[in-house]
Amino acid sequence: MLGIIIGVGAVIAMVSIGQGAKAAVQAQVASMGTNVIIILPGATTVGGVRGGQGGAVTLTVADGLELKKRVPLLSETAWAKRDVMQIVYGNRNWNGPVNGVSPGYLTIRDWNYTSGGAFTQVDLDTAARVALVGQTVVENLYDPGEEPVGSTIRLKNVPFRVIGVLAPKGQSAQGSDQDDIIFIPFTTAERKVLGTLFLGSVGALFASTDRLDDLPQAVEGIRETLRARHRLQPEQPDDFTIRTQVDIGSVQEGTSQTLTMMMFAIASISLVVGGIGIMNILLVSVTERTREIGVRMAVGAKRRHILAQFLIEAMTLSVIGGLLGIVLGILGARATTVVAGWPTIISAESVVVAFFFSLAVGLFFGLYPAQKASRLNPIEALRYE
Amino acid sequence: MGALIVTKDLWKIYRLGDVEVHAVRGVSLEVERGEFVAVMGSSGSGKSTLMNIIGCLDTPTRGDYWLDGRDVARAGQDTLAEIRNREIGFIFQSFNLIPRTSALENVQLPLFYRAVSLREQRAQAAAALARVGLNGREHHYPAQLSGGQQQRVAIARALVSAPSILLADEPTGNLDTESSREIMALLEGLNRQDGLTVILVTHETDIAAYAARQIQVSDGQIVGDRSTAAAQAGKGWGSR
Numbered sequence: 001m002l003g004i005i006i007g008v009g010a011v012i013a014m015v016s017i018g019q020g021a022k023a024a025v026q027a028q029v030a031s032m033g034t035n036v037i038i039i040l041p042g043a044t045t046v047g048g049v050r051g052g053q054g055g056a057v058t059l060t061v062a063d064g065l066e067l068k069k070r071v072p073l074l075s076e077t078a079w080a081k082r083d084v085m086q087i088v089y090g091n092r093n094w095n096g097p098v099n100g101v102s103p104g105y106l107t108i109r110d111w112n113y114t115s116g117g118a119f120t121q122v123d124l125d126t127a128a129r130v131a132l133v134g135q136t137v138v139e140n141l142y143d144p145g146e147e148p149v150g151s152t153i154r155l156k157n158v159p160f161r162v163i164g165v166l167a168p169k170g171q172s173a174q175g176s177d178q179d180d181i182i183f184i185p186f187t188t189a190e191r192k193v194l195g196t197l198f199l200g201s202v203g204a205l206f207a208s209t210d211r212l213d214d215l216p217q218a219v220e221g222i223r224e225t226l227r228a229r230h231r232l233q234p235e236q237p238d239d240f241t242i243r244t245q246v247d248i249g250s251v252q253e254g255t256s257q258t259l260t261m262m263m264f265a266i267a268s269i270s271l272v273v274g275g276i277g278i279m280n281i282l283l284v285s286v287t288e289r290t291r292e293i294g295v296r297m298a299v300g301a302k303r304r305h306i307l308a309q310f311l312i313e314a315m316t317l318s319v320i321g322g323l324l325g326i327v328l329g330i331l332g333a334r335a336t337t338v339v340a341g342w343p344t345i346i347s348a349e350s351v352v353v354a355f356f357f358s359l360a361v362g363l364f365f366g367l368y369p370a371q372k373a374s375r376l377n378p379i380e381a382l383r384y385e
Numbered sequence: 386m387g388a389l390i391v392t393k394d395l396w397k398i399y400r401l402g403d404v405e406v407h408a409v410r411g412v413s414l415e416v417e418r419g420e421f422v423a424v425m426g427s428s429g430s431g432k433s434t435l436m437n438i439i440g441c442l443d444t445p446t447r448g449d450y451w452l453d454g455r456d457v458a459r460a461g462q463d464t465l466a467e468i469r470n471r472e473i474g475f476i477f478q479s480f481n482l483i484p485r486t487s488a489l490e491n492v493q494l495p496l497f498y499r500a501v502s503l504r505e506q507r508a509q510a511a512a513a514l515a516r517v518g519l520n521g522r523e524h525h526y527p528a529q530l531s532g533g534q535q536q537r538v539a540i541a542r543a544l545v546s547a548p549s550i551l552l553a554d555e556p557t558g559n560l561d562t563e564s565s566r567e568i569m570a571l572l573e574g575l576n577r578q579d580g581l582t583v584i585l586v587t588h589e590t591d592i593a594a595y596a597a598r599q600i601q602v603s604d605g606q607i608v609g610d611r612s613t614a615a616a617q618a619g620k621g622w623g624s625r
Binding site for chain 2: 291292294295296297298299300301302303305378379382
């Protein structure tokens with residue numbers, strides 16, 4: 001019975017920890033911004049050498065504006081270009097990615113601020129020298145407790161006034177540091193810092209939809225609009241790549257599924273051990289009550305009566321064990337949240353599944369002792385001491 | 386319609402390893418309805434095996450057995466269970482009550498396997514307990530009853546299914562003289578007043594003396610079968 005309690009408890013606790021972890025991963029994916037669509041330029045081919053994704057400059061600010069006009073499903077569109085460069089503050093410096101973005105980008109990616117705030121359309125129109133800095137950059141350039149907002153940093157010798165500090169996002173799903181980042185207005189970046197091949201070329205376009213379900217349709221709208229704008233013939237491949245958060249999320253989905261599978265495996269083993277425990281209890285019980293079985297047979301119990309009696313006992317044992325296990329599992333999950341700080345989610349399904357599983361274990365492992373009892377010879381059973 | 390119990394040339398052969406044990410060797414026996422029979426014999430005489438066959442706990446290797454005109458020598462396990470349930474009431478030396486259940490529930494047991502309604506079970510069990518003089522003890526557990534009382538509960542359990550035969554295997558073996566006398570008086574009353582056929586297995590001659598007919602078993606065969614009705618005037622009837 002203890003085995004069943006532990007087994008069922010383990011199922012409940014592990015599934016709730018697993019689901020909590022899954023929810024945490026999903027929240028992490030969502031931290032990239034919700035329902036994000038990323039459009040990357042296509043690859044260049046120079047003398048047969050393909051340049052890889054984003055190598056060519058096929059997307060422009062005009063493309064972004066066109067998408068905003070032609071694809072009504074998009075709640076926000078933005079564009080960005082980036083480069084890694086030296087960031088200088090006073091006598092310190094740091095090498096990090098500098099992103100020139102349009103204000104919509106900050107909305108799409110869902111950035112918050114610990115101090116200061118975002119730049120505006122006016123800053124974009126006037127190519128203002130203002131910057132937003134991420135936590136990692138702050139940690140490496142400023143003394144602890146020093147307020148970055150209002151200070152001046154230099155990018156390629158161009159002074160920028162820091163107007164906001166970004167709230168930390170932590171690691172991305174791929175493990176890269178999302179907080180090692182600086183944002184400046186797109187126009188400032190292309191004219192004063194990053195330079196450009198031709199005005200209006202972008203590193204990537206970003207868009208978002210209000211609802212996750214709209215993503216596939218929005219992607220189709222973007223593809224059609226861009227193909228039309230780029231005058232691509234039907235047989236020509238896209239000169240851009242569209243990625244959505246769904247693609248990125250599927251990797252994490254796989255990871256947490258593996259995790260859940262492993263937990264089910266462990267829980268199954270506990271339940272099997274518990275089942276064997278019940279089988280042993282019943283085998284002892286059958287031996288101890290051999291005379292009783294003999295008496296029952298003498299007064300007219302058929303084999304199936306004896307079989308049913310012990311099966312019911314097995315299931316009663318396992319169901320009591322299962323119920324106690326459910327209580328234990330819920331307490332265990334709560335304790336995990338309190339002690340280890342892991343998020344846990346106790347779902348009704350896992351409770352119901354664990355309960356019926358314990359019932360099935362009782363039935364399965366009760367069958368052998370019950371059968372043993374029902375096959376006793378009544379004469380020998382009556383004579384048993 | 387012949388006698389209640391008719392056996393013809395019954396054999397029971399066990400196989401213990403390479404050795405064949407002939408426990409019952411060609412027993413032919415008739416017991417009429419309403420008889421009070423004592424079966425006597427030393428241990429190993431084969432009387433227990435014979436009683437097991439008569440009690441439908443076992444089937445013979447060879448030979449025929451008709452119980453109330455019904456051929457039961459080659460019946461299946463479930464059929465035998467049903468016959469035990471309806472036709473035979475067992476009384477054992479060690480009472481064999483189920484310890485965790487009350488007197489009433491012990492007596493209900495045969496009816497439980499007959500799928501009688503719970504209310505009916507209780508009513509019949511209470512009546513059976515009253516018949517053996519245990520009214521008011523329905524909710525006592527076996528451990529709370531004396532040996533004689535426990536055996537009365539066992540007799541009530543045997544009676545509750547209204548059987549044709551009461552099979553008592555050394556019913557007084559674990560009892561003191563006083564309780565033994567009470568139990569035997571009860572069995573005698575059931576035989577005489579209720580006309581119940583009683584088969585008593587014993588090796589004590591004073592207990593066997595209650596029976597109107599004594600059968601001696603030795604070495605798997607019946608070696609003596611005498612009516613004591615003449616000796617004990619007025620006791621027993623219908624014996625040959």
